[in-house]
Amino acid sequence: MREALEGFGMSVSEVSLGARTALVTEGDGHPAASLARLPAVEQVIQTETPAPLAAATLAGGGRPVSVGTTLFSAETLTIVAGPCTIEDAGTLREIAGLVKQAGADALRGGAYKVRTSPHQFQGGGIEALQELRAVSRECGLPFFTELNDPRQVSAVADLVDGVQIGARHMQNFPLLTEAAKLGKPILLKRHMSADLDEFLLAAEYILDAGNEQVILCERGIKSAERHVRYLLDVGAVPWLKERVGLPVIVDPSHAAGHHRLVPALARAAVAAGADGLIIEVHPRPEETRCDALQALSPTTFAQLVTDVRRLAALTGRRAGKVASDGGAAETGASGDGPVLRTAAEA
Ligand code: PEP
Ligand code: MN
Secondary structure (H helix, E strand, O other), rough: OHHHHHHHOOOOOEEEOOOOEEEEEEEOOOHHHHOOOOOOOOOOOOOOOHHHHHOOOHHHOOOEEEOOOOOOOOOOOOOOEOOEEOHHHHHHHHHOOOOOHHEEEEEEOOOOOOOOOOOOOOOHHHHHHHHHHHHHHHHOOOOEEEEHHHHHHHOOOOOOOEEEEOOHHHOHHHHHHHHOOOOOOEEEEEEOOOOOOHHHHHHHHHHOOOOOOOOEEEEOOOOOOOOOOOOOOHHHHHHHHHHHOOOOOEEEHHHHHOOOOOHHHHHHHHHOOEEEEEEEEEEOHOOOOOOOOEOOOOHHHHHHHHHHHHHHHHHHOOEEEEEOOOOHOOOOOOOOOOOOOOOOOO
16 A cells, blocks of 8 residues: 555655554645545545644544543533642542532542742642542542643552643643553643644644543633633634544633633533533632632532533533443433433433
8 A cells, every 4th residue: 555655656654543554645646535446545534734643533433532431522521620729638529529419520630730930839749649539539530630740650650540731731742742651541731822733733742652542622822812811712622623533622711710701611612512621610719729710619510510511412412421330320421321411400
């Protein structure tokens, strides 16, 4: 096959994708339709993006990502929720219980915080992470936590369920490669000043390191506007979903920067086709040391979940939590079961 392509004057590089092999060519040396007729060709994927591995994830129905018993896919609306940062075990346990009751599918919580100022709280480190893991196991929801330094990776290898790469580290390429090697799901946030090609190229680093469990997260970009913290790029959701087969989720909390804007942005994201949401929740935001203004109260979060589940049900999506520990029974969700009922409707 390679020879055939080279015979058409195309330069070819070979990339293995599990059991499959992709031959990557550049330029338009030969019409795609004729290539697709060649007997050894399963699929021709044309991409405008410079990230061939990311584009290749469209093949074979995309790349759903599982973290524990929670699934991110085009058939689910998967909700990750929790505090910005882990402050104490008691509050964390309280938040986990509340977001689970409201219908969250996974937990979030930062132990290594990336703060704009060195004078701000930097996170509770490995001890906080151990608390998050313990609470996650108690409540039966898997969790994501942010890593910001390749040197953290080996220390947390056995602790984390899924790794979040924050916006500010989207182009920390050694971190992307090291984190990818854990073989665990990576929730990759878009940098606030990155265009979509740069975002996909960051994902490309993780794919190139052999890890296809990538979840893309739009969290708002810098703009001329000052009344919202960042400008949520809603159009990025359908744009990405047309070009890559990786789950695309949205973080309305960091985009909004204000709790009153978060529910509307969450609904907009789901209407635009997002595969999930990641949302900050705190029962007493005035006490938190990080992102207090954007944290949702548990009550507002529960209402948001009800609203977005209803929207998602219009397109046949179910919750991301797969029944296995009894947790899904509370939302009526199951891996291949009926379209979900929300906690409020059940
Ligand atoms: C966070 O998730 O708490 C966070 C810092 O997000 P971002 O990297 O999108 O700013
Ligand atoms: Mn935050």
